[in-house]
Amino acid sequence: MGQKVHPIGFRLGISKMHLSHWFAQKEDYSKYLFEDNLLRKTLQKRYNGIEKIEISRKIEDHLEIKIYTEKTDILIGPRGENLTKFQQEIKQILQKHRKNSSRKVRLYVLGSSQTSASASFIADFLIDLLEKRIPYRRALNLLFNRKLKKLQFNGVKIQISGRLNGAEIARREWRREGALPLQTLNANIDYISKQAHTIYGILGIKVWFFHAPTPAGS
Known part of the structure; x- marks a missing residue:
């Protein structure tokens, strides 16, 4: 355990x-x-x-x-x-x-820059799609292919749990891209846990976001 x-x-x-x-x-x-x-x-x-x-x-x-x-x-x-x-x-x-x-x-x-983001922004974007009854796989594809393509980051992990697409039995799905050193204390990792309220029930959204390092002199 x-x-x-x-x-x-x-x-x-x-x-x-x-x-x-x-x-x-x-x-x-x-x-x-x-x-x-x-x-x-x-x-x-x-x-x-x-x-x-x-x-x-x-x-x-x-x-x-x-x-x-x-x-x-x-x-x-x-x-x-x-x-x-x-x-x-x-x-x-x-x-x-x-x-x-x-x-x-x-x-x-x-405000925030258009080329930077946080775990909260990513979760809100995903929640908006899920609450519009978009299937979770398509929502994840839209997130990674459109939203995250414009952002600067080292790694991201997203987990969705609940009655996905209206399934009778709740399950957990996740997707990861890039590096995510959770045991490194100096790594600038942002985390958020939110909920999406759908017609099938509540879906739990967790986002781990590893920020890209700030350029020297900026």
Whole structure:
């Protein structure tokens, strides 16, 4: 029986950084932890295409949020005209958790390059195809032949589990391309686990993505 280790948690402090940056006293730790989790789950449920959310606190009632997304237009509009509205929406989410609390929220929405990607973007692309009732083999072919051809990476592995194509018995299928050194701590490997809701039930999607090394001097 194998021992499974989370690819990102395995590399924290070496090649991966924490998504929350703050220090809290014992009586405040659970409050901040629940607040971060509520904020991430609510935003990722309302908006598709969010790669990750970084949260940092320097002092009490001061919150800095960085949202990485493939399409910034969905969050702030084509020219950023909805940025203030989106910032107020975040304050309302936090207000439900901590009432009668005035805080300063500094928001950054960052886009990504067309030649780079993450495990989250790949999973969202695959989920969109599967939820449109496209067979999983065809969805994988579209992903590898169209989406991944435009990206720079060293290796990728994708696993789909559940009632594939409406089969009576659930099974697991996976596809891999390139190198994927899961035991190398310095390897920049991104990982995500998501779900696709189809008419046959829920399909589990897991993506391991090995980023290409950054060119020297960039």
